[in-house]
Amino acid sequence: EAGVAQSPRYKIIEKRQSVAFWCNPISGHATLYWYQQILGQGPKLLIQFQNNGVVDDSQLPKDRFSAERLKGVDSTLKIQPAKLEDSAVYLCASQLQYSGANVLTFGAGSRLTVL
Amino acid sequence: DAKTTQPPSMDCAEGRAANLPCNHSTISGNEYVYWYRQIHSQGPQYIIHGLKNNETNEMASLIITEDRKSSTLILPHATLRDTAVYYCTDIFGNEKLTFGTGTRLTIIP
Numbered sequence: 740e741a742g743v744a745q746s747p748r749y750k751i752i753e754k755r756q757s758v759a760f761w762c763n764p765i766s767g768h769a770t771l772y773w774y775q776q777i778l779g780q781g782p783k784l785l786i787q788f789q790n791n792g793v794v795d796d797s798q799l800p801k802d803r804f805s806a807e808r809l810k811g812v813d814s815t816l817k818i819q820p821a822k823l824e825d826s827a828v829y830l831c832a833s834q835l836q837y838s839g840a841n842v843l844t845f846g847a848g849s850r851l852t853v854l
Numbered sequence: 855d856a857k858t859t860q861p862p863s864m865d866c867a868e869g870r871a872a873n874l875p876c877n878h879s880t881i882s883g884n885e886y887v888y889w890y891r892q893i894h895s896q897g898p899q900y901i902i903h904g905l906k907n908n909e910t911n912e913m914a915s916l917i918i919t920e921d922r923k924s925s926t927l928i929l930p931h932a933t934l935r936d937t938a939v940y941y942c943t944d945i946f947g948n949e950k951l952t953f954g955t956g957t958r959l960t961i962i963p
Contacts, residue, residue, distance in 0.1 A: 780955060782898065784952065845898050846897050847895070847896055
């Protein structure tokens with residue numbers, strides 16, 4: 740089966756600019772996650788969607804980050820305005836409806852550099 | 855804060871078994887042990903999970919101690935492609951998957 744697709748793979752912007760990342764999960768996967776991974780650290784959950792509804796966005800910095808999952812398929816994560824500390828890899832992951840195991844499939848990530 | 859403790863780095867000779875330890879000091883009775891790994895420039899990849907019994911799949915074996923306070927991931931015949939950061943965690947049901955800083959495993963030719 741096709742994996743989780745993310746784009747762009749790399750993005751360089753200046754601080755205070757905006758950026759958007761796109762994720763296409765595995766077909767049929769109802770649950771979608773966005774994680775942020777700062778260099779040298781493990782991934783940190785930002786937001787979880789179940790179909791097109793938000794399940795958990797408690798770790799999302801809502802003053803500058805936003806995410807949506809229209810029609811319960813693709814998702815977009817936006818940062819506006821970006822700060823230097825937003826430099827990180829943004830990982831998207833998807834999961835079938837929970838079936839007894841927390842097996843997530845991750846995309847390759849989008850690497851953001853804020854100058 | 856991470857729920858588990860892992861050594862920051864380990865080396866293993868190619869072809870030998872790699873044994874990666876993890877301490878689960880706060881694990882409760884219904885929490886499963888999960889292992890993921892992250893190869894350079896890729897997203898994390900699921901390896902294996904278990905509750906009490908030892909588990910084995912095509913990728914690895916998982917040994918969980920009787921008190922469940924520690925687990926060991928075993929890669930029986932390590933190859934250069936196994937060089938990665940390995941993460942262990944323990945979660946209940948559909949609780950959110952969280953990651954610590956993991957163990958950076960380097961396979962030496």
